[in-house]
Amino acid sequence: xxxxxxxxxxxxxxxxxxxxxxxxxxxxxxxxxxxxxxxxxxxxxxxxxxxxxxxxxxxxxxxxxxxxxxxxxxxxxxxxxxxxxxxxxxxxxxxxxxxxxxxxxxxxxxxxxxxxxxxxxxxxxxxxxxxxxxxxxxxxxxxxxxxxxxxxxxxxxxxxxxxxxxxxxxxxxxxxxxxxxxxxxxxxxxxxxx
Amino acid sequence: xxxxxxxxxxxxxxxxxxxxxxxxxxxxxxxxxxxxxxxxxxxxxxxxxxxxxxxxxxxxxxxxxxxxxxxxxxxxxxxxxxxxxxxxxxxxxxxxxxxxxxxxxxxxxxxxxxxxxxxxxxxxxxxxxxxxxxxxxxxxxxxxxxxxxxxxxxxxxxxxxxxxxxxxxxxxxxxxxxxxxxxxxxxxxxxxxxxxxxxxxxxxxxxxxxxxxxxxxxxxxxxxxxxxxxxxxxxxxxxxxxxxxxxxxxxxxxxxxxxxxxxxxxxxxxxxxxxxxxxxxxxxxxxxxxxxxxxxxxxxxxxxxxxxxxxxxxxxxxxxxxxxxxxxxxxxxxxxxxxxxxxxxxxxxxxxxxxxxxxxxxxxxxxxxxxxxxxxxxxxxxxxxxxxxxxxxxxxxxxxxxxxxxxxxxxxxxxxxxxxxxxxxxxxxxxxxxxxxxxxxxxxxxxxxxxxxxxxxxxxxxxxxxxxxxxx
Numbered sequence: 001x002x003x004x005x006x007x008x009x010x011x012x013x014x015x016x017x018x019x020x021x022x023x024x025x026x027x028x029x030x031x032x033x034x035x036x037x038x039x040x041x042x043x044x045x046x047x048x049x050x051x052x053x054x055x056x057x058x059x060x061x062x063x064x065x066x067x068x069x070x071x072x073x074x075x076x077x078x079x080x081x082x083x084x085x086x087x088x089x090x091x092x093x094x095x096x097x098x099x100x101x102x103x104x105x106x107x108x109x110x111x112x113x114x115x116x117x118x119x120x121x122x123x124x125x126x127x128x129x130x131x132x133x134x135x136x137x138x139x140x141x142x143x144x145x146x147x148x149x150x151x152x153x154x155x156x157x158x159x160x161x162x163x164x165x166x167x168x169x170x171x172x173x174x175x176x177x178x179x180x181x182x183x184x185x186x187x188x189x190x191x192x193x194x
Numbered sequence: 195x196x197x198x199x200x201x202x203x204x205x206x207x208x209x210x211x212x213x214x215x216x217x218x219x220x221x222x223x224x225x226x227x228x229x230x231x232x233x234x235x236x237x238x239x240x241x242x243x244x245x246x247x248x249x250x251x252x253x254x255x256x257x258x259x260x261x262x263x264x265x266x267x268x269x270x271x272x273x274x275x276x277x278x279x280x281x282x283x284x285x286x287x288x289x290x291x292x293x294x295x296x297x298x299x300x301x302x303x304x305x306x307x308x309x310x311x312x313x314x315x316x317x318x319x320x321x322x323x324x325x326x327x328x329x330x331x332x333x334x335x336x337x338x339x340x341x342x343x344x345x346x347x348x349x350x351x352x353x354x355x356x357x358x359x360x361x362x363x364x365x366x367x368x369x370x371x372x373x374x375x376x377x378x379x380x381x382x383x384x385x386x387x388x389x390x391x392x393x394x395x396x397x398x399x400x401x402x403x404x405x406x407x408x409x410x411x412x413x414x415x416x417x418x419x420x421x422x423x424x425x426x427x428x429x430x431x432x433x434x435x436x437x438x439x440x441x442x443x444x445x446x447x448x449x450x451x452x453x454x455x456x457x458x459x460x461x462x463x464x465x466x467x468x469x470x471x472x473x474x475x476x477x478x479x480x481x482x483x484x485x486x487x488x489x490x491x492x493x494x495x496x497x498x499x500x501x502x503x504x505x506x507x508x509x510x511x512x513x514x515x516x517x518x519x520x521x522x523x524x525x526x527x528x529x530x531x532x533x534x535x536x537x538x539x540x541x542x543x544x545x546x547x548x549x550x551x552x553x554x555x556x557x558x559x560x561x562x563x564x565x566x567x568x569x570x571x572x573x574x575x576x577x578x579x580x581x582x583x584x585x586x587x588x589x590x591x592x593x594x595x596x597x598x599x600x601x602x603x604x605x606x607x608x609x610x611x612x613x614x615x616x617x618x619x620x621x622x623x624x625x626x627x628x629x630x631x632x633x634x635x636x637x638x639x640x641x642x643x644x645x646x647x648x649x650x651x652x653x654x655x656x657x658x659x660x661x662x663x664x665x666x
Contacts, residue, residue, distance in 0.1 A: 004564075012479065016515065016518070017511070017515055018390055018490050018515075020490070020627075022627070022629045022630070022632050023630060023631070024632060026631050026635075027608050027609060027610045028275075028610075030260075030610065031232075031261065031276055031278065031279055031384060031610070032277045032278075033235035033236065033239070033278055033279060034235075034236065034239075035343075045630060045631045047634065050617075050635075071413050073390065076390055076391040076394070076424065079390055079391070079490075080326065080606075080627060080629060081325075081326050081425065081627075082233065082325055082328075082340040082341060082342055082428050083232075083233065083342075084233070084236075084324075084327040084342035084343040084344060087342075102391055102582060104391070104394065104424055105394060105395070105424070105426055106326060106339075106340055106341065106342060109272060109341070110342035110343060110344065110345075110610065111481065113342055113344035113345065114344070116586075121455050156218070156358070157217055157218070158215070158217035158219045159358075160217060161217065169344070169356065170244070170246070170347065170351045171350050172351040172356075173221060173348065173351075173354055173356060174331065174351065174352060174661075176212065176221055176352075176354075177352075178353065179212050179213040179221070180212055180221070180223070180353065180354055182508055183212045183213075183223055184353075189428045191318070191455070191458060192208075192451060192454070193316070193317075193447035193451045193452075193454065193455045194225045194316070194319055
């Protein structure tokens with residue numbers, strides 16, 4: 001996984017609440033067996049009309065947002081299905097950071113698995129930042145800034161380290177192999193039916 | 195660990211804790227892992243690329259459910275684009291020696307139906323699956339939650355997941371549910387009360403007399419929908435109802451092991467005096483059947499109600515969201531729900547595809563006819579549900595009434611196969627999500643219980659099923 005330190009670039013506002021993972025990428029694109037190539041299907045229903053033509057008024061289709069790297073969303077972002085195709089589609093499009101007032105659990109976890117930084121900020125801050133076309137995210141300092149404004153965000157230290165170092169989470173857990181084996185030995189005694 | 199009174203969730207957590215790291219994250223042991231074709235191929239591929247072995251194949255149960263036709267199971271019966279995933283799963287379970295229920299086996303079905311059916315899901319266990327509705331298994335007093343594909347790979351390789359302890363929430367439903375009102379109505383009602391993010395960061399334990407009175411099928415419906423309230427997991431403390439359901443299942447413990455397991459499971463319920471971060475109590479004796487009107491499950495009203503008026507909402511953002519939803523749904527504020535016509539009825543899914551759901555729908559459909567212009571599908575959640583329903587003659591009831599009786603799978607809940615709701619068509623669906631485009635592009639989904647779906651099928655519009663039951 002690529003480490004995440006700082007990010008500067010186009011920030012697109014899509015401030016509706018409850019942007020679910022069906023909206024991020026609909027079912028017909030879940031039939032893949034690879035993780036790549038999903039960027040063109042991101043927000044498929046909002047982005048294309050019935051003939052498959054781009055809707056010119058959708059934010060990511062507007063010329064100034066074609067190079068979006070940061071997405072500003074509404075509350076409960078990423079709710080619904082556990083499909084990791086949602087962060088894969090964001091990543092493939094080039095979006096490395098999502099800023100929203102709140103996130104759904106599974107989507108939030110899935111972001112970290114893919115080197116995407118989900119930032120939680122109050123709605124007023126998200127709305128304020130949405131007026132800027134370009135933002136800078138500084139993960140070590142835990143700030144988002146643009147147009148002379150700056151907001152600090154909270155992040156669990158372990159999550160921060162994962163992104164900063166681009167850690168392979170499985171590799172990290174495997175360093176606990178002795179503890180896992182010890183647990184399995186205890187478990188065989190305590191709950192042998194499992 | 196802690197010595198004071200503990201919640202069911204705390205007990206499950208502590209019993210599965212492998213270690214707590216200095217950075218505060220905990221490594222949790224995973225007992226059971228359900229696998230299906232959509233969210234697993236990249237995880238198997240990840241193992242291969244990293245040359246990592248699969249740690250415990252015997253902890254897995256794999257099945258194909260999302261992509262398949264519900265009309266025939268002969269070779270080539272799924273859409274061409276689905277073939278790759280189906281073939282990948284078959285190849286992967288062979289290569290990694292993973293227990294697998296084949297497509298033509300009677301035990302095949304939706305992951306969240308077959309796990310409990312086989313006794314794979316047990317009280318006191320941890321259960322994961324690359325599917326958000328894994329919360330279903332919490333009905334057994336198992337800590338069960340949906341995970342992403344990277345986490346599927348993580349469990350393959352380590353049999354653990356790094357986790358953070360969630361907060362405890364209790365929801366008590368007290369009273370006796372009226373006839374025609376069931377677990378689905380409880381779930382929708384709750385989400386209407388606390389919202390789609392009301393459970394975020396929490397594990398919800400469902401309690402109270404109305405929950406104790408639910409069958410395992412009903413408890414599964416309730417826990418299934420806890421993800422729609424944003425919760426990490428849903429739970430019901432195991433009791434005699436649970437034990438009676440589990441006993442004798444093919445993968446459940448038997449003999450002396452059963453006795454040992456039972457003693458363990460009886461210690462799981464929340465201790466007297468344990469505290470919850472959030473605690474709700476609802477009196478539900480007067481609860482009416484619920485129907486959603488919008489594009490997320492919190493947009494719900496009583497069947498006796500009307501489509502709400504956005505201008506009555508408190509803040510402008512909410513008003514705008516409601517307008518967007520009503521526009522998508524093609525509904526006018528103030529319209530009585532009972533006057534809203536439907537074109538499609540779907541009875542099935544991991545929420546409501548079990549035998550009790552089939553019975554509830556058949557009870558309403560018996561001796562009636564599907565209304566003209568309505569297409570009504572009944573899709574049993576598994577081959578065993580289908581077989582049981584047929585043994586009870588429910589298939590005849592449905593077929594005589596003009597419903598289609600299909601083969602098991604996820605089907606029209608998400609339309610990954612060819613079962614879809616057309617653009618602008620309105621469905622009464624027993625599934626779990628009414629998101630835009632969920633059942634098909636432009637599809638207008640209303641979530642209801644199986645009894646309410648059957649009532650809509652035979653009348654052609656949403657109908658208070660209690661009225662149809664009065665004449666029974």
